[in-house]
Amino acid sequence: MAPTWQLPKLLRISKRYSSNVLPKVVPQNIRNIGIIAHIDAGKTTTTERMIFNAGMINRAGNVDDGDTVTDYLPSERDRGITIQLAAITLPWWKHRINLLDTPGHADFTFEVIRSLRVLDGAVTILDAVAGVEAQTEKVWKQAANLNIPSIIYVNKMDRPGAGFSRAVKEVVSKIRNSCVFRGVIDVLEKSLLTWKEGDDTGKAVTATKIDESNPDLFEMLKSARESMIETLGEYDERVIEALIEHDEDYMAVPSSVLDEVIRKATIERYLAPVFCGSSFRNYGVHPLMDGIVKYLPSPLETDPPVVASKGKPVPVALDKTNGLIVNGLKKTTLALVFKVMTLNNRPMTFVRVYCGKLTKTSHLFNTRTGKRLNLKGLQIMNGDIPQDVKDVGFGNICVIPGFETELQTGDTLSSSEGAAYTLLPIDIPPPLFNSAIEPRTAGDEKHMLQCVDKLIREDPSLTVHYDEEMGQIILGGMGELHLEIARDRMINDMKARVNFKDVVVSYKECFGGKRERKEETVKEEQRISLTMSYLENAKDFIDHDGARVLEEDNNVVLLPRTAASDEVREALDEGRWKCENTIEELEQSIINGIRTCLLMGGPLFSFPIHSTLITVNEWSAAVTQSAKQDTKLMYATIETMRTLKENPQEFAVVEPIMMTKVYVSSNDLGEVSHDLANRCSAVILEVQDQSIENLETAAWAKSEAERIYLPPDYTNTKTTSGMEDIANKKLIVAETPLREMIGYLSKLRSITQGRATFDMSFQEMRRAPASRNEIIGSEFRF
Numbered sequence: 001m002a003p004t005w006q007l008p009k010l011l012r013i014s015k016r017y018s019s020n021v022l023p024k025v026v027p028q029n030i031r032n033i034g035i036i037a038h039i040d041a042g043k044t045t046t047t048e049r050m051i052f053n054a055g056m057i058n059r060a061g062n063v064d065d066g067d068t069v070t071d072y073l074p075s076e077r078d079r080g081i082t083i084q085l086a087a088i089t090l091p092w093w094k095h096r097i098n099l100l101d102t103p104g105h106a107d108f109t110f111e112v113i114r115s116l117r118v119l120d121g122a123v124t125i126l127d128a129v130a131g132v133e134a135q136t137e138k139v140w141k142q143a144a145n146l147n148i149p150s151i152i153y154v155n156k157m158d159r160p161g162a163g164f165s166r167a168v169k170e171v172v173s174k175i176r177n178s179c180v181f182r183g184v185i186d187v188l189e190k191s192l193l194t195w196k197e198g199d200d201t202g203k204a205v206t207a208t209k210i211d212e213s214n215p216d217l218f219e220m221l222k223s224a225r226e227s228m229i230e231t232l233g234e235y236d237e238r239v240i241e242a243l244i245e246h247d248e249d250y251m252a253v254p255s256s257v258l259d260e261v262i263r264k265a266t267i268e269r270y271l272a273p274v275f276c277g278s279s280f281r282n283y284g285v286h287p288l289m290d291g292i293v294k295y296l297p298s299p300l301e302t303d304p305p306v307v308a309s310k311g312k313p314v315p316v317a318l319d320k321t322n323g324l325i326v327n328g329l330k331k332t333t334l335a336l337v338f339k340v341m342t343l344n345n346r347p348m349t350f351v352r353v354y355c356g357k358l359t360k361t362s363h364l365f366n367t368r369t370g371k372r373l374n375l376k377g378l379q380i381m382n383g384d385i386p387q388d389v390k391d392v393g394f395g396n397i398c399v400i401p402g403f404e405t406e407l408q409t410g411d412t413l414s415s416s417e418g419a420a421y422t423l424l425p426i427d428i429p430p431p432l433f434n435s436a437i438e439p440r441t442a443g444d445e446k447h448m449l450q451c452v453d454k455l456i457r458e459d460p461s462l463t464v465h466y467d468e469e470m471g472q473i474i475l476g477g478m479g480e481l482h483l484e485i486a487r488d489r490m491i492n493d494m495k496a497r498v499n500f501k502d503v504v505v506s507y508k509e510c511f512g513g514k515r516e517r518k519e520e521t522v523k524e525e526q527r528i529s530l531t532m533s534y535l536e537n538a539k540d541f542i543d544h545d546g547a548r549v550l551e552e553d554n555n556v557v558l559l560p561r562t563a564a565s566d567e568v569r570e571a572l573d574e575g576r577w578k579c580e581n582t583i584e585e586l587e588q589s590i591i592n593g594i595r596t597c598l599l600m601g602g603p604l605f606s607f608p609i610h611s612t613l614i615t616v617n618e619w620s621a622a623v624t625q626s627a628k629q630d631t632k633l634m635y636a637t638i639e640t641m642r643t644l645k646e647n648p649q650e651f652a653v654v655e656p657i658m659m660t661k662v663y664v665s666s667n668d669l670g671e672v673s674h675d676l677a678n679r680c681s682a683v684i685l686e687v688q689d690q691s692i693e694n695l696e697t698a699a700w701a702k703s704e705a706e707r708i709y710l711p712p713d714y715t716n717t718k719t720t721s722g723m724e725d726i727a728n729k730k731l732i733v734a735e736t737p738l739r740e741m742i743g744y745l746s747k748l749r750s751i752t753q754g755r756a757t758f759d760m761s762f763q764e765m766r767r768a769p770a771s772r773n774e775i776i777g778s779e780f781r782f
């Protein structure tokens with residue numbers, strides 16, 4: 001029994017770092033990694049064990065005891081769920097892992113979106129019993145769209161009903177990825193890793209070489225190695241060459257060659273290595289951490305980000321010494337703000353440095369505001385404790401302390417050479433639910449608004465607007481839980497004295513008239529003619545001459561220079577312009593007037609106007625007179641807009657439609673489908689058979705699954721009724737109006753005695769049929 005795995009040495013190295021000084025590392029040894037998964041898969045538990053294994057804490061906390069490092073908000077500890085992304089830095093094998101633990105609940109999807117923007121790799125965690133769940137597929141796709149390589153970790157192997165091979169088959173069939181297995185048997189090192197029963201720290205691990213003396217394991221290892229080598233051989237001929245060199249002995253192919261090829265194949269997203277373990281017991285987390293540094297890319301091995309100047313992309317290249325080179329400039333510093341927060345009353349801004357370096361006294365520009373920023377310190381997160389550092393180089397994640405209002409998520413910070421360049425901002429999803437908020441007394445209003453400002457700065461997927469009609473301040477969020485947490489944080493953490501009204505869906509109205517509608521206002525010397533029509537997708541107008549795309553509500557204002565009347569254009573060309581506004585200011589006043597009217601809402605229920613195209617056909621103003629014309633022109637525009645939207649018959653309600661996936665057993669399928677179609681006004685798109693037998697009959701999944709070696713599911717044999725449910729799993733895919741899904745979880749649980757689960761994500765804002773106006777309107781008649 002020759003132990004090949006070197007945990008004790010590893011821990012000794014980590015111990016040195018527990019003196020709270022993270023050593024500098026070269027960019028090749030940086031791993032910016034996110035942990036992504038469905039809710040409750042074990043992201044926080046796994047992160048906590050990683051922090052412990054790296055020697056940063058003496059005892060690993062537990063989600064259920066509310067004492068983990070990364071879930072530190074009171075709302076997170078009370079509920080045992082992650083609400084906001086947490087960033088921590090760990091040393092591991094002379095590498096630095098910058099780790100982002102993300103929430104799994106769909107309401108906090110923005111936290112995943114913003115993490116993915118600054119990551120180079122991801123660890124996707126699966127629950128070994130539940131397999132690939134809806135949110136897993138969603139985050140996997142999000143990562144794939146950004147070309148982020150991932151490794152997979154099948155967690156909770158200790159649970160009854162856990163099935164490693166079953167989970168991997170689901171990976172193959174649902175997220176369509178080839179797999180290489182590395183689990184408790186280390187196929188590369190040909191050893192068996194076992195953890196000592198009863199040792200919850202997970203430190204007592206024994207690595208035993210597997211040889212012919214253990215024929216069962218040896219056979220399994222041989223099959224797994226053969227399968228791995230063949231899969232890798234198809235990708236890189238170095239593997240075949242090594243096999244031939246070693247007389248086609250699969251066991252003799254050096255693990256160093258396999259490691260190199262797995263790394264390359266992972267980074268190119270040809271495959272995703274699969275690990276497994278039980279994070280709760282800290283079994284399998286060490287090999288996972290080794291896998292992160294071995295197989296996931298450094299900042300030098302990922303796709304460079306998009307950098308734009310005046311809205312147009314500029315050439316970028318990755319360079320081993322300087323990081324990103326933007327437009328050939330070697331001295332530029334560029335960093336992206338991906339999170340702002342306040343910890344113990346100290347404002348902190350998390351940034352990823354893309355090129356150059358930041359020092360603790362750097363002078364930077366915020367390219368959004370054009371304002372200068374003189375840094376007064378720089379930190380990295382040592383575990384969860386900020387550690388002061390002098391500088392941070394490209395490819396790293398760090399914290400700028402001390403700026404309370406100047407910075408917001410998505411800002412690009414640059415040195416003076418880079419002031420013209422912007423990193424692609426971070427997309428913010430639209431709010432789906434609203435709640436009116438009001439101060440308990442007039443004296444509480446100021447503090448309430450300060451708290452709202454702070455919440456929105458930290459979480460831009462919360463929005464606020466003032467509803468003029470109702471005279472109310474409306475807070476918008478991604479879901480009921482999102483707004484409930486906002487309420488908790490305002491009342492309990494920030495001590496705001498505020499009342500939250502019922503949470504309602506965020507509706508809009510759109511022009512739905514059969515023909516477009518044209519109106520003109522002529523007032524003294526102001527003249528404006530507008531046309532209103534329905535619009536499918538505002539983004540289609542991005543490169544259109546004179547188009548202002550108002551993306552938040554899918555509206556477009558079309559105002560080309562040719563819309564200015566002949567008088568206006570001639571006055572400009574012939575030098576007879578006396579107006580105290582420029583032509584650009586006058587055009588802006590028209591846009592402002594239109595925008596105000598769109599936000600003031602439509603004639604049905606005063607919901608903001610959505611999916612609407614406003615074309616300015618012609619406008620004129622007395623530009624040969626020496627006076628300002630902008631306010632008059634804006635009022636003329638507002639009047640025309642009012643006339644355009646006075647007929648309720650021509651308008652329709654626009655409501656959020658969700659893509660809903662309900663996981664049920666065959667027995668419950670009928671009742672759940674009936675409830676969805678009738679009570680929830682769902683359009684059922686398909687019912688998929690999720691049982692393994694059926695997955696295996698799908699041609700692609702079958703051939704893929706046959707090509708790879710799957711070990712027997714030992715953990716699966718003890719299962720009882722739980723497994724029958726899994727074998728009979730069906731998936732109902734449906735489009736549902738969000739309104740009808742409020743409180744759906746408890747309804748679903750009661751229909752199925754808690755056996756079914758569901759997940760939904762925002763699909764689109766869609767025009768509701770007139771028959772729904774009555775139902776929707778009933779919520780808003782007071």
Ligand SMILES: Nc1nc2c(ncn2[C@@H]2O[C@H](COP(=O)(O)OP(=O)(O)OP(=O)(O)O)[C@@H](O)[C@H]2O)c(=O)[nH]1
Binds near residue numbers: 081105158
């Ligand atoms: N049996 C078992 N339970 C586990 C394991 N890992 C985590 N859990 C439990 O699963 C539950 C969820 O764990 P978390 O770590 O909070 O999961 P999460 O993915 O971070 O959850 P969210 O961030 O809220 O989406 C907790 O009750 C954990 O104790 C494991 O390996 N085995």
